[in-house]
Amino acid sequence: MLTLTSPVKTPLHQMRAGPKLATLALFTFALFWTTSPLHLGIALVAVVALYLTGGTQFARHGARMLRPLWPFVAVVGLWHLWLDDLTAGAVVLLRMGAAVAAANLVTMTTRLSDMITVLERLARPLAPLLPPQRLALAIALVIRFIPVLSERAAQLGQAYRARSGRAPGWRLFAPAALAALDDAENVSQALRARGGTG
Structure with a gap:
């Protein structure tokens, strides 16, 4: 599976996971309470500035990781353009982007691994209902599998285009879903082989 952590070191790599996740939670909470396009634009510029503190290579990698967001940006933008409500559209897009x-x-x-440790700590009160290790592992697997599934879907799309010369569209849904289930089964077997309860 792919790793999402950038090999390009930045000052943010030195911060502990707990404060970073807490800051992210507060930042996101503030974004959803803000309805001013100006304030949301400033927040987005601040995030972009943080990317640039890691250098251009780090910023370019971050931009590549955000590429799957563009279809949502296009849909939301066109919808609000059709409604003739550009202010609301700008608020949604700036909030989502930031x-x-x-x-x-x-x-x-x-x-x-640092994020899993923080999640296990936070989930300890739920231990009688849900073991913290299982919850943290499930969240970690979701995070890890997002780029894997995106890459698999892109490969299936390329294979379909090579065979038919057309865009796959809705035809990609079934093979992508089956590939996801196959990967999930392989991971489950690997966890059982290592003494887990997959």
């Missing part, structure tokens, strides 16, 4: 970019920044500068 929140996702900030979350991506934290993911790129925090080791997954």
